Amino acid sequence: MFNYIKGKIESYGPNYISLENNGVGYMIFVPNPYVYQEDKEYKVFIYTHIREEEFTLYGFRNEQERDFFLRLINVKGVGPKLALPILASPVDAIYDAIERENILYLTKFPKVGDKVARQIILDLKGKLVRNDDLFTNDGLDELMAVLDSLGYKKGDVKKILPQVDASNPIEQQIKDALKLLMSR
Numbered sequence: 001m002f003n004y005i006k007g008k009i010e011s012y013g014p015n016y017i018s019l020e021n022n023g024v025g026y027m028i029f030v031p032n033p034y035v036y037q038e039d040k041e042y043k044v045f046i047y048t049h050i051r052e053e054e055f056t057l058y059g060f061r062n063e064q065e066r067d068f069f070l071r072l073i074n075v076k077g078v079g080p081k082l083a084l085p086i087l088a089s090p091v092d093a094i095y096d097a098i099e100r101e102n103i104l105y106l107t108k109f110p111k112v113g114d115k116v117a118r119q120i121i122l123d124l125k126g127k128l129v130r131n132d133d134l135f136t137n138d139g140l141d142e143l144m145a146v147l148d149s150l151g152y153k154k155g156d157v158k159k160i161l162p163q164v165d166a167s168n169p170i171e172q173q174i175k176d177a178l179k180l181l182m183s184r
Contacts, residue, residue, distance in 0.1 A: 002046040002057070009036045015084065017059065019044060028059035029080075031087035035061070037167070043142065049080050058084065065091070068128075075123045077116045085109055098124050143173045152181060160184075 005028070007021030012033040019026045019042070028044060036042060044059040045066045058080055060066040068091060072083040086094060086109050097105040098121055106117035143164065147157045160180040164173050 004045045006043045028057045030059045
């Protein structure tokens with residue numbers, strides 16, 4: 001199985017991206033393909049879904065997002081195609097809906113009725129650990145990992161992230177972030 005694929009985005013559609021890696025184009029279904037930019041390189045974490053006549057890749061921006069997806073598809077009645085649109089919403093809102101037993105919020109997703117919403121709440125309430133890393137969807141995950149490995153505190157890093165341009169190459173992002181951290 002794949003853990004991640006690193007490559008350049010060639011194109012995207014309403015629910016997938018086409019990621020080119022070493023001359024091979026992978027069609028990867030993602031929660032929100034519009035956060036990716038064409039001709040930029042990304043590291044996409046993968047879940048491989050294999051059935052008799054189906055081999056499908058599902059992609060996520062970080063491991064925490066993939067772990068949340070895996071918890072969702074372990075709920076009875078929720079498969080990958082149903083879980084993907086749920087993750088397109090703000091994850092903190094989904095987390096709050098599950099913890100507060102907000103069935104009305106969960107039923108707004110396609111093909112999620114009362115029964116499935118109740119099952120999601122039953123299976124996941126109290127079992128999800130709120131992870132702030134999961135709620136940072138700004139494309140700066142790699143920068144956060146680099147700064148973390150250099151020993152900077154996550155709280156300090158999160159304060160300067162809005163000032164770093166995510167469209168720059170990672171090397172420039174690191175330089176900009178270090179300048180901002182040094183000036184604090």
